[in-house]
Amino acid sequence: MPELPDVEGFRRVFAEHAAGARVRDVDVLDAQVLRGVAPARLRSVVRGRRFGEPARHGKWLIAPVAGDGEALLLHFGMTGSLVWDGEDRPRHRHDRVVFTFAEGELRYRDMRKLTGLRLARDETESRAALGDLGPDALSVSRDELGRLLGGLRRRTKSALTDQSVLAGLGNLLADEILWRAKLSPHRAAAGLSRGDLGRLHARMGTVLRQSVEAGRVPPRPSWLTGRRDEPSASCPRCGTTLCRGRVDGRSTVWCPRCQPT
DNA sequence: CCTAATGTTTGTGC
DNA sequence: AGCACAAACATTAG
Incomplete structure (x- = not known):
């Protein structure tokens, strides 16, 4: 399902609920969706920090972690989504990684685990992880x-x-x-x-x-x-x-x- | 059991 | 090198 418009929708969900908010904890329910980062490192880097304003390039969602230049890079493959819900609401069977905040939680959900989540240390690593993407289709002249x-x-x-x-x-x-x-x-x-x-x-x-x-x-x-x-x-x-x-x-x-x- | 599914990567061959 | 094609990845639905 996720193409540019879907990811733009996920970006809005992120911007509305998670941007500027302090991450209380990270639950890695299925480590298989983490690419190039261990659950422990993701958790130690993100926990207690705030997310900045999310960006999107093509089908990638880029969520900066405020402070040291790290960024969370999310791809949704064919079946992924990003859902905001209350902490007390039952988890979905395909929720793979959950970021909890004071107001609720952000859930990276994906049935097939074809792509996943990365954590870049800085801008250089961000660029490398995203590979050689062409210009975004929405802004091309x-x-x-x-x-x-x-x-x-x-x-x-x-x-x-x-x-x-x-x-x-x-x-x-x-x-x-x-x-x-x-x-x-x-x-x-x-x-x-x-x-x-x-x-x-x-x-x-x-x-x-x-x-x-x-x-x-x-x-x-x-x-x-x-x-x-x-x-x-x-x-x-x-x-x-x-x-x-x-x-x-x-x-x-x-x-x-x-x-x- | 088999097939197909809105994605990406990797390998093969022309 | 550029391009077409197949397979692999993991999972579910029909």
Whole structure:
């Protein structure tokens, strides 16, 4: 589930409840989700300290620990979430790490444990841990998008979902944006015209803004995302039966009429 | 039992 | 090097 809009929602949860608050304790319920940090170190570093204002880059949530430049880096894989709840409320079976505060607790929840939590000591380590992420999809300009995709002979969908090219788009968003921009996911990125790129950038902005507001890619019937799970879905725009296939090993849905190759 | 799932990493081969 | 593809990771649902 988590793509840029979902993580933006988690950022809001963090900002509202945890930013500026003192961490009373850290419960590591499943150490498997900790990457490169032992439960004891996470606990000793974070306990008693305050969190600063959270940031987001692509699908990563960055939560600074006030004081010495450390930061908690959270990734949510395919099934993760960040939930605020009362201390007295029962824990969920998939709560893996819980930060407790005076007012309640912040729960890192994840069914599959495909990614996880890291702790960076400073800005340098933060950058290294995040790898080579491209610019965030929400703030990229049209010209920048053109530069990023220009010269790439790979298929457009593959380029859009490559986090080192552009950070934040996942499988659902890429399909939704390509459908709105009337571009086939199979077309080579380098082959897009100025007009194609302009449309792609504009539609990406619209889809992202509306999704961020909802904290998810909203499965509205007027969106491709709202139809893709139906057995014989039709295009919300033209009624043509949608096509399904695989691009980059991911399930891909497109309209053969609106998005010709 | 088998398959697929909205993510990332790693390895293989062209 | 760039790109496509498969597998691996862990877990659940159908």
